[in-house]
Amino acid sequence: MRRRGDAVQREGPLPKTPSAALVAELEQLGVAPGTYRFEPLDPMRRAIARRTAASAREAPHFSLLSRIEADALLAARARLNAETAEKVSLNDLMIKAAALALEAVPAANASFTAEGLVFHDHADIAVAVAMPGGLVTPVVRRAETKTAVQIAAEMKDLAARGRARRLAPREYAGGTFAISNLGMFGIASFDSILSPPHGCILSIGQVEKHFRFRGDEPYVAAVAEMTLTCDHRVVDGAIGAAWLAAFRNRIEAPDSWVA
Numbered sequence: 462m463r464r465r466g467d468a469v470q471r472e473g474p475l476p477k478t479p480s481a482a483l484v485a486e487l488e489q490l491g492v493a494p495g496t497y498r499f500e501p502l503d504p505m506r507r508a509i510a511r512r513t514a515a516s517a518r519e520a521p522h523f524s525l526l527s528r529i530e531a532d533a534l535l536a537a538r539a540r541l542n543a544e545t546a547e548k549v550s551l552n553d554l555m556i557k558a559a560a561l562a563l564e565a566v567p568a569a570n571a572s573f574t575a576e577g578l579v580f581h582d583h584a585d586i587a588v589a590v591a592m593p594g595g596l597v598t599p600v601v602r603r604a605e606t607k608t609a610v611q612i613a614a615e616m617k618d619l620a621a622r623g624r625a626r627r628l629a630p631r632e633y634a635g636g637t638f639a640i641s642n643l644g645m646f647g648i649a650s651f652d653s654i655l656s657p658p659h660g661c662i663l664s665i666g667q668v669e670k671h672f673r674f675r676g677d678e679p680y681v682a683a684v685a686e687m688t689l690t691c692d693h694r695v696v697d698g699a700i701g702a703a704w705l706a707a708f709r710n711r712i713e714a715p716d717s718w719v720a
Contacts, residue, residue: 477501505595513654520573521693524652527705529712530682531668534558537719545610552588552642553613554719555665560584560604561718562707563638569704570637572658573694579658587636587659590620597623598656600636608720644668650686660695661704664688 479487479499488494502510516522534554542548563570563584572579584605587598599619601612622628639659643651644667653662666686673682687708691701711718 503594505597509595512656516655516657520655520657522652522655522690523693523698523701524688524690525698525701525705526650527687527689527709528671528684529687529709530673531685531712532683534712534715534719535668535683537715541609541719547610547614549609549613550616551644551668552640552665553616554609554715555642555663555712556586556588556601556604556612556616556640557607557609557718558708558711558715559586559638559640559663560601561711562704564605565707566700566704568700569661569696571660571695572637573660573692578695581637583637585635585637587633587639587656588616588619589639589641589653590623592624592626597628597633598636598639599623599628599633609718610720639663640665644685650688652688653690655690655692659692661689661691661701663708664690 477499483499484494487497531551534551538549538551538554561584567580570581570584572581583603586601586604588601589596589598599616599622601607601615601619604612607615619628619632623633636659639653639656639662641651641653641662642665644665647667649669650666651664653664655662664687666688668683668685670681671684672679673684674680687705689701689705691697696704
């Protein structure tokens with residue numbers, strides 16, 4: 462889409478009109494003709510709808526919420542960005558921390574199949590990127606072997622080409638674990654729907670200042686709510702909790718791995 466003054470011009474062909482059957486169905490629901498704009502499902506939106514509906518229907522989802530302090534990570538990011546030309550985002554650091562946590566808790570790096578569980582040797586992290594018409598999930602392969610700076614450069618390239626619809630299928634297919642970050646939109650906490658073959662997806666909320674207590678002593682910390690949604694056929698509560706603990710340890714003590 463492109464703007465001309467205050468008007469938004471839509472590129473490509475104009476949307477088709479809804480079928481007579483759909484018009485009748487909408488009227489039965491109280492939606493009068495002439496009061497809405499119809500846009501048909503493109504192949505990407507149709508695929509997203511099919512996959513998420515199947516996942517919600519077939520996979521037993523459950524979620525675990527953890528509040529994680531991010532002050533040390535913010536400081537490490539500031540030091541790193543002062544030293545390197547490639548600027549690293551908090552999301553890039555979360556990708557690396559998630560990969561290291563999967564190394565520490567390999568039982569969480571798994572997929573369900575009808576024949577059995579598949580445990581993956583590497584942390585291939587699928588990252589949700591918003592684009593017109595839906596989402597794309599480019600995959601950072603072997604993220605545990607890459608530095609935060611390498612991940613930052615790769616994510617900038619993948620996200621830009623994803624929004625331009627120029628990713629090859631192998632660049633967004635698969636993955637062993639997923640991350641969705643809506644913190645930059647002011648969202649404090651949310652759950653995500655799993656998309657196979659991922660056994661888990663981490664939903665990252667906004668970093669906010671909170672009063673906390675160390676014993677009886679109050680202090681202020683930058684805190685983000687992290688929600689891990691798991692496929693219970695693959696990852697049970699104990700494994701999910703162990704992964705979140707490993708992830709928290711890396712976020713709250715980043716100096717050994719932020720590079």
